[in-house]
Amino acid sequence: MDLLVRTTWVFTTKRFKNLLFIPRMGSFTSAPQIKNVDYQDDKLEITDGMSVPDLVDYCRIARGDERPQLVKRKFLKPIDRLNGSDLTDGFKMLQLDSISKTCSEPSATATQLRIFQWNMLSQTLGMHNDGFVRCPLEALTWECRRYQVIEEIVQNDPDIICLQEVDHFKFLQKILSTQNYEGVFFPKPDSPCLYINGNNGPDGCAVFYKKDRLEMVNHFTRVLEVWRVQSNQVAIAAVLRTLDTQQEFCVTTTHLKARKGALLSKLRNEQGKDLLYFIDGVAENRPVILCGDFNAEPIEPIYSTVLNYKPLGLASAYSDLLAEESQDENNQNALNTGVERSGERCSRSSIGSAHSATDDCGLSNGVRTKAEQSAAYEPPYTTWKIREEGEVCHTIDYVFYSKDKLTVKNCLMFPSGEEIGVDRTPSFQYPSDHFSLVCDIELKPASDGSQSDVCSTIPNHQL
Structure with missing residues (x-):
């Protein structure tokens, strides 16, 4: 009895009492798991050595010519300002004229x-x-979805791919390997997929990289912790090296806890702290690119936590570039449209045409914090869906980067509500309820040239 009283006292103290109210962080069900493996694409056969245009054509034919094409998107900077050449004809360098105004020229330099x-x-x-x-x-x-997924990825010709909710990794691995990608996958320990009949194994995060441009030095995985208790969310941190310049950097992907509420917001923030400590240990002063679905709008604590973690010096790629464009345009109309963060006003034509108001929102005693300044220039939405409980349109996906070691050069814009359609996403025109974020990021020359060859240990930080 004395032991029971003492144990109860320990877990009701201020430090641990929140643990009493944590909802189950995995499946939210007591049903037994159905432990299937990733098998549904085992019979898929695909020709190796296809070009990107050939692979896109293959995907379209396999899906069916009668299907609507993917929603078309444009880059923020369709003009190469260094030489004045027009890059708005889609894959001009890839001779893919049918993808009109989709992408700018990728990877313009070795860095x-x-x-x-x-x-x-x-x-x-x-x-x-x-x-x-x-x-x-x-x-x-x-x-229907699998070929759209591949088309959305390869038509952008990325060097690094960070994915969440991956439950068909073998399919991605098989297709993307034809384009010289190699990847790693880390599943959630208690994936909700495992409680559904007909599942294809657990979902998780994945990172792919182009082997003709990059090599992997090492990679680490982590099940994120909340108050020193493992949650059901995971992260992958990969240290990559450019083949041309031998510069090393750390790419991390994660998917934080979903659902609304003050407690869940707190949980996400605690997961974020653990994530940042993890990245800090892996990166070892290398430049960092952090990508993921944070399930948090910019007003949540986790957004501020990421931006204010001094050892990494992170900033939001989309926010920085959109702020820079607004300043370059010197267009006050673009600064004063007052797009609401709630997602109730997501009907404007493009994210580049307007940003949150600068004079009547996001102020702390009349002075903007770093997070408030950044939040004002985030896209109005990265996901737009209609569920049983209603329509949801907000920004919860991000690309963060080490601002003093990297430079953001371009980003892919989001389609308008009219372009998306009244039924929103997913749809025949887009295979996910989240839109992809695509950024061109340049490595700055290393200041001292000192970088570790490998990462061998991760420090055990205190929360």
């Missing part, structure tokens, strides 16, 4: 990298668990 971040939507969860009431059932089938 410039194209980063692709995407929550691609778990097939099992999207089909059985997410309640996309306006999406045709056929559009959610893997037979």
